[in-house]
Amino acid sequence: MSWRVGIDEVGRGPLAGPVVAACVPDLPELKSLGVDDSKRLRPKQRQQILQAMDNLGIPRGIGQADPVEIDQIGILKATFLAMERALEDLERKTDRVAAELLVDGNQDPHLGRPTRCIVGGDGKETCIAAASIVAKEYRDGVMTRLGERFPGFGFERNSGYPTKEHLAGLQAHGATPEHRLSFAPVRRAVVAGRHHRGRQAEDRALSELQLSGLELLARNWRGRRGELDLVFRDGEELAVVEVRSSAGEVGALESLANRRKWNHILRATEELVQRLRLHDLAVRFDVVTVSDGQLEWYEDAWRPTR
Template sequence: MARAPKSRPPPQRPDFSLEAAHGGVVAGVDEAGRGPLAGPVLAAAVIFPGHPPEALAALLDDSKRLDAARRDAAYGALMAARAEGAALIGVGAASAVEIGRLNILRATHLAMARAVSRLPLMPALALVDGNAPPRLVCPVRCVVGGDGLSLSIAAASILAKVVRDRAMARLGARWPDYGFARHSGYPTPAHREALARLGPCPHHRRGFSPVDQAVLALS
């Protein structure tokens, strides 16, 4: 008799335990857009002064686990929470020019520093997704996989993703031949083909190999 397959436990959902354990004002920080060939890298910082409302918490997760409709719903709920004082939000970016000058890691850290600096309240601690600590104006604790563990980091991941996708859609209207609204600058086959055919626009990232190769091919 065949054994029934073992059921997999549901993926862990983020909670507020890391924030509550600190006891002070804690911000979650995350980024979106390290991998694309074009556009800015975005970062967001989020403080929940108290435990986020249950209805909001139920919408929050690692942005990569959410489809576009669920991300948009969570984004709308976060904006409503900000209006009510239940969430404090800062957003920062580093441009394609800054990425080319600094490299993507340093530009990401710059975007994170800008996001934290734009919070209306300075945190006592920043929980940052990943394992590379940025230099911020407050102490930093890196949390690998933090967007799936911390509600504050999950909120930041959603904000950064939605804000960046909307920015890329606006760039897509200005540079329609590249299809930015469809792929947000990521190296899809269609994007690579357009890049090879047209060469880079001002929002492509110099220092990224496919972009530099397109420049050489057309020079």
């Protein structure tokens, strides 16, 4: 036995959280419930409609695609994936196949069923409107729980959309595992956060090494061949210091002898020695890591191979 099924999604525009799709069969009982586009209903009205659907035994299918999937395949394909999962969920629960899909919007998700795309469908077809309510309430619940796990972004209020509160949280805390790194505002916040943390780490390293008696010769020295974070005179040695804001990166740094990063540092150091006439000093390469307020200084952490 088959039936028509309405499908809608929510969560394409947010910077965080999943995109969620829902599907609801086109049953006559829906018309008596006051079903309308979820955006036109207050939360209490949506919840009352869901409860009434439960009381009448109206089934629903729900599917989602998480932020990692969104970043990997893009938001449009992730939306179609969520719709596919929602349809599979409904057909598994009911053991009935959809004879026709009524999809909100103008893009066919190609789910292997006869499909009619309806622009503004959540205001025209009751089953699509019901699907929009199911998807909205489900996703709001997900975002409320994420708000408890990741305070400071207001997920429970903004559902991951780019409100002032959310953007301020990104600037202050950086991205969470639930953020969509492929979305430009998140990407910009991540880059800005790295720059900010890097600058703070350099400030801390500079202060600590000067207290240890080293004489600063250059900071963020940029030559034709590369850039150096901090350069000190330490007695008869020239200490070239690479600063990292995570202690977990030390192992990787120690293994970079043949990588481009250290080659750039080496070439920039050679240029600095030439320009500042520091040939009488022995050169060493240090690493300073700053993580969670803890500073570690690794003297002579890397030696170039000739």
